[in-house]
Amino acid sequence: MIRTRFAPSPTGFLHVGGLRTALYCYLFAKKNNGKFILRIEDTDQSRKVDGAMENLIDTLKWAGINFDEGPTVGGDFGPYIQSERLNIYHEHAQKLVDEDKAYFCFCSPERLDEVRKKQIELKIPPQYDRLCRELPKEIIEQKKSNGEKFVVRMKVPLIGETTFVDLIRGNVTIANKVLDDQVLLKSDGFPTYHLAVVVDDHFMKISHVIRGEEWLPSTPKHILLYKYFGWELPHFAHLPLLLNPDKSKLSKRQGDVAVEDYKAKGYLKEAIVNFISLLGWNPGDNREIFSLEELKNEFSLERVGKSGAIFNIEKLNWINQEHLRKKTDEEILELITPLYKLKNWDTSNSDYIKKVIALMKERVITLNDFTSFCDFFFVDPENYDEKGIAKNWTSETPNLLNQLASEFEQMSNFTYLEIEKVMRKIAENNQVSAAKLIHPLRLASSGLSLGPSLFHLVEVLGKETILRRIKKAIEKIK
Numbered sequence: 001m002i003r004t005r006f007a008p009s010p011t012g013f014l015h016v017g018g019l020r021t022a023l024y025c026y027l028f029a030k031k032n033n034g035k036f037i038l039r040i041e042d043t044d045q046s047r048k049v050d051g052a053m054e055n056l057i058d059t060l061k062w063a064g065i066n067f068d069e070g071p072t073v074g075g076d077f078g079p080y081i082q083s084e085r086l087n088i089y090h091e092h093a094q095k096l097v098d099e100d101k102a103y104f105c106f107c108s109p110e111r112l113d114e115v116r117k118k119q120i121e122l123k124i125p126p127q128y129d130r131l132c133r134e135l136p137k138e139i140i141e142q143k144k145s146n147g148e149k150f151v152v153r154m155k156v157p158l159i160g161e162t163t164f165v166d167l168i169r170g171n172v173t174i175a176n177k178v179l180d181d182q183v184l185l186k187s188d189g190f191p192t193y194h195l196a197v198v199v200d201d202h203f204m205k206i207s208h209v210i211r212g213e214e215w216l217p218s219t220p221k222h223i224l225l226y227k228y229f230g231w232e233l234p235h236f237a238h239l240p241l242l243l244n245p246d247k248s249k250l251s252k253r254q255g256d257v258a259v260e261d262y263k264a265k266g267y268l269k270e271a272i273v274n275f276i277s278l279l280g281w282n283p284g285d286n287r288e289i290f291s292l293e294e295l296k297n298e299f300s301l302e303r304v305g306k307s308g309a310i311f312n313i314e315k316l317n318w319i320n321q322e323h324l325r326k327k328t329d330e331e332i333l334e335l336i337t338p339l340y341k342l343k344n345w346d347t348s349n350s351d352y353i354k355k356v357i358a359l360m361k362e363r364v365i366t367l368n369d370f371t372s373f374c375d376f377f378f379v380d381p382e383n384y385d386e387k388g389i390a391k392n393w394t395s396e397t398p399n400l401l402n403q404l405a406s407e408f409e410q411m412s413n414f415t416y417l418e419i420e421k422v423m424r425k426i427a428e429n430n431q432v433s434a435a436k437l438i439h440p441l442r443l444a445s446s447g448l449s450l451g452p453s454l455f456h457l458v459e460v461l462g463k464e465t466i467l468r469r470i471k472k473a474i475e476k477i478k
Contacts, residue, residue, distance in 0.1 A: 002034030003207045006060075006067070007041045007197065010052035013258035014059045016311070017212060017242045017250065020276045024239060025210045026065045027277075027299035037204060038070030040081045041197070043190045053081075059259050063269050064292050069204075077204040082196050089191035092199050092229070093152045093184050101228045102184060104150045105132040106143050127180040128153065152185035154194075154225065162220035167208075167237040167301050174220045182221050194218060198225040201234060210237045210301075237301050240280045243308040250311050262316075266339075266368030268327075271320035279309035289322050317365045325361060329354045332361070336370045343371055345378040355460045359452045377461070380469055381447025384477055388449030392439035398474045400430060400437055401444065405470045414463045416455035423455075444473035 004025035008018050029036040038060070040053050057072060069075025079085055096102035105128070107115075112128070119126045133155065143150070156179045163173040184195035191199075201209060216238045226233050242250040250257055256265075262272055274290050281304045283290075290298065324332070333353055340347050347353065356377045357370070364370055407422045408414070423441070427434045442454050445461060458466055 001205075001207070002029055002032040003037060003205050004029045004034065004210055005037040005039050005201070005204065005206050007039040007200075008056055009041050009044065009047065010049060010056060011044075011047045012049050012052055013260040014056050015257050016259055016262070016272075016276060017257075019059070019063065019065075019259050019272070020242070020279055021210065021212060021239060022060060022065050023063075023273060023276055023295075024281070024299070024301075024304070025208075026067075027295055028208065028210060028301060029068075030296045031299050034207070035068040036065075037075070037077075037206070038067035038080065039200060039204070040071055041193065042081060042083045043192065043196055045083070045188070045190060055260070059263075062263070063259070063273055065273075082200065083190070085196075085200070086189065086191075088203070089185065089195055089199055090189070093191070093195060096154065096184070096228060097152060099228070100155065102152050102154045103133055103135070104140050104144075105153045105181075105183075106135075106148050106150045107131060108149075125178065130181055133181065149187040151183045151187050153181040154184050154221070154228075156181050156221070156224065162223055164219060164223055164233070164236060166216070166219075167235055168240075168304050169216075169238060169306055172216070172219070174217070176220070179221055179224075194221055195225070198222050198229075198231075202226070202229070202231045206234050208235045208237065210239065213238045213241050237304070240305055241308040242279055243310050245310055245312065247308065247310075266366035266370075267316065267320050268323050268335075268367070271316065271323040274323065275316045275319045278315075279311065280304050289319065321365055324364065324367075329357045329361070332357050332367075332370070335367055339367065339371050340378075343375075343378075352460075359456055359460055363452060376446035376448070376451075380465075380472060384443050384447045384473065385449045388439065388443050389477055392435075392449070393443065393477055394436075396430075396432075396436070397440045400426065400432070401440055401470050401474060403430070404437060404441065405467055408463055408467060411463065414459060416453070416459040419458050420455045440473075441470070443477070444470045 006018075006022040006025050008014065008022075026036045028034075038057070040056075042048050042053070053071065057070075060067065067073065069077065070080045074080075093102060097104065107128075115129050116126045132153075157176045159176060161173050161175045162179075163171060166172050182194050183192050185191055200206075219236055219238075223233060244250055256262065259272065263269075270291065273292055273295070274288075277290060277295050277299070278288065281299065283298050284303055327335075333350055336357070337347050337353070340353070356374060360370060360374055364373060403426050404423060407426065408419075411418060411422065423437050424434050427437050430436075438454055439449070441458070442449065442451060445454070445457060445466060451457060461469075
């Protein structure tokens with residue numbers, strides 16, 4: 001059976017690159033009727049953040065990426081949190097030492113820093129100088145009995161090379177001499193990523209290791225460990241980097257990188273998943289809008305590219321608009337009602353809010369725009385666009401608006417068609433262009449010079465509100 005896993009560290013909010021890895025692992029498993037596993041890699045206790053694991057799980061569930069095994073759901077190969085598996089790592093580290101495939105290293109952090117500094121000065125690639133690699137057994141026992149701290153390092157072959165097939169990049173060969181004698185077990189008793197990932201992937205029967213490109217240089221070390229233990233290798237696939245528009249690696253310095261940030265900005269989960277799916281993968285044609293179900297059917301590692309993928313916010317905005325337009329007004333109502341309650345806006349009249357949605361749906365990008373661009377639907381304007389006043393509010397405007405208000409008051413059929421007729425009739429009677437009424441009425445209605453169709457806006461706001469706002473604007477605008 002195809003089994004993939006997503007194995008994040010609980011160090012904060014889920015990075016968009018992490019969500020992409022999780023998504024690709026999930027899609028590949030589901031396309032092949034396999035299982036998708038979530039494993040929490042919390043062996044670096046110094047970087048662990050309280051609540052981060054729960055946030056990771058909540059974010060995956062919010063995005064619709066449901067795991068078949070993992071924390072909170074269990075499975076046959078748990079525990080799925082690495083800090084609960086320490087005895088397994090200790091056992092296998094000791095096995096490697098007993099078979100002379102790993103060794104105890106007693107070098108202090110201070111000594112390692114000195115070695116590193118000298119290597120950098122000599123322009124030698126920094127790595128451990130293997131001082132403890134061949135320590136006699138009696139010295140090792142003596143140091144242990146003295147209470148000296150130690151780590152366990154793997155013995156990397158000093159000659160030869162390690163070759164493997166990457167499902168995205170093809171054949172990869174790395175000379176063993178450039179590999180460090182990697183620490184496998186730290187002095188605090190916790191394993192490093194390198195030991196834990198191999199042990200866990202084996203015992204959790206992971207068939208395909210799909211992860212970011214940054215782990216590509218470490219893969220030969222992992223392959224050596226598989227061989228040391230006599231285990232069958234999984235398939236490896238290393239995903240391309242996510243890049244800023246300037247081709248630098250995606251980072252906080254140039255914008256938001258956490259899924260939580262985009263969720264908070266009002267992007268739809270469907271749009272985020274759709275957008276992230278295209279950061280490295282393509283369907284082989286011009287299609288760009290996909291649901292999660294469609295992606296399950298379409299995704300393949302064969303169509304994942306090697307080169308870095310540009311994180312283009314304009315593309316995300318366009319995809320979000322497309323998904324918003326596909327939603328019914330009822331669906332959007334459910335999503336924005338909590339936002340309106342936070343603004344203390346009246347949400348009791350759902351029919352009114354659906355009219356607002358219908359009028360604004362083509363003009364917004366995110367759910368949050370239904371609040372930031374729509375306050376005039378719920379609150380009378382207190383201020384008016386100064387440029388609009390300077391350009392469109394003249395000495396004759398109050399008289400024209402008062403005539404308009406009088407006509408509005410008599411109307412029994414307050415629809416956009418009738419509103420337009422009345423306005424054009426008044427403009428004709430006063431021998432002025434319709435713009436002399438249209439622009440001031442927009443200012444009075446919303447406080448703005450731009451917005452949705454004015455006649456539809458006036459209809460949605462209703463007669464009582466419009467009459468009140470015309471009177472208020474005449475009083476306030478001089």
